[in-house]
Amino acid sequence: MSDIATTSGGAAPSAAPSAARSGPAPRHRLWRLTQGAGLILGLYVLLYALYAYQQPRALDAYAIAALMNNTAPLALAAAGQTLVVLSRGFDLSIAGVISLCNVVLAVYPLEGPGGALLSMLLCLAIGGAVGAVNGWLVAYLRLQSIAATLATMIICQGIALVILNAPGGYVSEWIADELTGRLWGAVPVSGLAVAAVVGLWLLVRRTDYGVALYAIGADEPAAALSGVNVRRTRFITFVGAGMLYGLAGLMLSAQTATGNPNSGTPLLLLSFAAVALGGTSLSGGRGGLFASVVGAATLTLLQKVLFSSGVSSFYTGLFQGVVLIVAVVFSGLLTRIGERK
Amino acid sequence: MTAMNENPTSQARFQQSGDTRRSARISAETVSTLAVAILCVALLVGARFISPSLGSWSQVETVLVLGSFLVVLSFGQGLVILTGGLDLSLPAVATLGGILATNWVGASDPGAWYLLPLVLLACGCVGFLSAAGIVWLKVPPFIMTLAMSIIVSSLLLGYTKGTPRGAAPDAAVALMKGHLLGLPAPVVFLVAFVVLGWLFQSRSIFGRYLYAIGTNVEAARIAGAPVTAMRILPYVISAVSAGFAGLMLVGYSSGATLRMGDSYLLPSIAAVVIGGSSILGGRGTFLGTVGGAILLTTLGTIISAIGLEFGLRTIIEGAIVLVALLLLREELFQKLGSLWR
Numbered sequence: 001m002s003d004i005a006t007t008s009g010g011a012a013p014s015a016a017p018s019a020a021r022s023g024p025a026p027r028h029r030l031w032r033l034t035q036g037a038g039l040i041l042g043l044y045v046l047l048y049a050l051y052a053y054q055q056p057r058a059l060d061a062y063a064i065a066a067l068m069n070n071t072a073p074l075a076l077a078a079a080g081q082t083l084v085v086l087s088r089g090f091d092l093s094i095a096g097v098i099s100l101c102n103v104v105l106a107v108y109p110l111e112g113p114g115g116a117l118l119s120m121l122l123c124l125a126i127g128g129a130v131g132a133v134n135g136w137l138v139a140y141l142r143l144q145s146i147a148a149t150l151a152t153m154i155i156c157q158g159i160a161l162v163i164l165n166a167p168g169g170y171v172s173e174w175i176a177d178e179l180t181g182r183l184w185g186a187v188p189v190s191g192l193a194v195a196a197v198v199g200l201w202l203l204v205r206r207t208d209y210g211v212a213l214y215a216i217g218a219d220e221p222a223a224a225l226s227g228v229n230v231r232r233t234r235f236i237t238f239v240g241a242g243m244l245y246g247l248a249g250l251m252l253s254a255q256t257a258t259g260n261p262n263s264g265t266p267l268l269l270l271s272f273a274a275v276a277l278g279g280t281s282l283s284g285g286r287g288g289l290f291a292s293v294v295g296a297a298t299l300t301l302l303q304k305v306l307f308s309s310g311v312s313s314f315y316t317g318l319f320q321g322v323v324l325i326v327a328v329v330f331s332g333l334l335t336r337i338g339e340r341k
Numbered sequence: 342m343t344a345m346n347e348n349p350t351s352q353a354r355f356q357q358s359g360d361t362r363r364s365a366r367i368s369a370e371t372v373s374t375l376a377v378a379i380l381c382v383a384l385l386v387g388a389r390f391i392s393p394s395l396g397s398w399s400q401v402e403t404v405l406v407l408g409s410f411l412v413v414l415s416f417g418q419g420l421v422i423l424t425g426g427l428d429l430s431l432p433a434v435a436t437l438g439g440i441l442a443t444n445w446v447g448a449s450d451p452g453a454w455y456l457l458p459l460v461l462l463a464c465g466c467v468g469f470l471s472a473a474g475i476v477w478l479k480v481p482p483f484i485m486t487l488a489m490s491i492i493v494s495s496l497l498l499g500y501t502k503g504t505p506r507g508a509a510p511d512a513a514v515a516l517m518k519g520h521l522l523g524l525p526a527p528v529v530f531l532v533a534f535v536v537l538g539w540l541f542q543s544r545s546i547f548g549r550y551l552y553a554i555g556t557n558v559e560a561a562r563i564a565g566a567p568v569t570a571m572r573i574l575p576y577v578i579s580a581v582s583a584g585f586a587g588l589m590l591v592g593y594s595s596g597a598t599l600r601m602g603d604s605y606l607l608p609s610i611a612a613v614v615i616g617g618s619s620i621l622g623g624r625g626t627f628l629g630t631v632g633g634a635i636l637l638t639t640l641g642t643i644i645s646a647i648g649l650e651f652g653l654r655t656i657i658e659g660a661i662v663l664v665a666l667l668l669l670r671e672e673l674f675q676k677l678g679s680l681w682r
Contacts, residue, residue: 090483092607137663141667143666143667144614144619144620144621146427146610146614146620147610147611147614147620147662147666148663148666150607150610150611150662151659151660151662151663151666152659152663153607153659154607154655154656154658154659154662155655155656155659155660155663156659157655157659158652158653158654158655158656158657158658158659159652159656160652161650161651161652161655162650162652162653162656163652165650165651165652261652269429269487269490269491272483272484272487273484273487273488273491276481276483276484276487282481282483282484283481312499314495314498314499314502314503315495315496315498315499316495317491317492317494317495317498318491318492318495318496318499320488320491320495321488321489321490321491321492321495322488322492324484324487324488324491325474325478325480325484325485325488328480328481328484329474329478329479329480332478332479332480
């Protein structure tokens, strides 16, 4: 999942839809840079250098693991959101699914490694089920995705409130300790989970489904005419996204170790911010999951850097908003320069 | 809200001339606006069976007063959606309006007559900044208004140091708590607002331009519409109306909080969508949106009057949004429309 792998891979799946739409796609280096995660990765490295300069201990295994633990929930949530955005949709149910998983884990804690595995399957099942409902509503009943997922989000929030009507409960100790810990004292488990998802995505992107996903996002009628099963692709996308939200809920629960029926709400808008920061086009068909993960990591790191610079936490949002606008303007500019050449 | 008639949809007849499906479309819009209105009345009357205290005239007044915030907010949201955008900064701007009103103006400041317009001007500036980013920097509306929302909230947090002070201006209190012509003042205001809003959106040249731009920007440009100005206008109006809703909220609850706008974001979108507008722009009427807003408020008050626990109430609300979306699907009305012919 190095930079080179994503930038060179970024051009391949998007070639099909853009070729279908407007002839051969321009192949400028700058243009390809924005397709992958180059821009946002550079920003992240820059920010991390600043962080390490302020806090010499930032390069400790402990500090890295702590940062990874903070990053993982938003990164996984943004990864799921990316899938839906690539298919030219919006998924608001993200907040509901994460809250629901968190509450279930806090009210029904399952101890031990076996319990943790079961909990993970439970989260995947919850996310997958909500995703299936979303997919059915959007792909088969043709509801507008933002409206349909708004409804499922409200329903999931309601179910979460029924299960646990106020913050409380305890997530099982095994999940809270092991999923936030380090393997062999060095590799953060939360980072591994995110890396596994990114690795899986790099494989999936090469499959027929991956190509179809980019194709329906870029130009749905063209994709349908070239034999893509639009409905099934869209359905699978929502289910996959839901399962990623489930994982995000699991990692969030591991990090907070307690239940809160509204725990997913702050991640709703931030997931869109991470996707946009990663350069994924909100009108579908362009971008990638890895870039969104780095976008999420950047938003999280920004909070840490601001905190260690002594900026009042009141103004975190000011910087997040400005970085978001600047990144989107800049990546749009690069794309336009690239397309002109 | 029974005053909805078929006039606004006859407007759509002219905008969509040339579309061979226009007869089906008109009937779809008329029917969905009427369906929402009938559903509102049926719910209010039907509520009597649940509890004798419901369905009375005083309950209608309560619904209209509580619904007035959402109507004002979703007027702006509806205009933005009409041009193919989305305004996520409404809650932040509403909070801005409320907090500036309590901080700058206070209870009985003799300068309120020029300070309150200044508050609305400040809100309008936020809308103008969003529009500037969207029109000139080409940032997608979703991202731009999201970023503005994060920025404004963070600035408000810093400005108030986390605890808003000050009292509601007398004018705002008079608007929300006073009586006029034997009716609560907010109800009179609501009727006036709905008439003005309807005149603006469906009867004025500005409204026509907005429909034209939402349907096809390039076509509107060629036809000589002032496209740039008309793409900026909705965001400014939306921000000013959000700021006004903030004033109303402050007048109603006699004080400002930092999260007072938060619960109105998703309802403002839901009201527009349930009212029969397309989230993609170019279609929908303000009367439909008003119906959507009143319907959501009616449901909210009835459900809270039943006395269910909060979680169950939330589930029912979500389910109702879903059912409304399913019932108001365009295809369904096209089918119904073709049956009548």
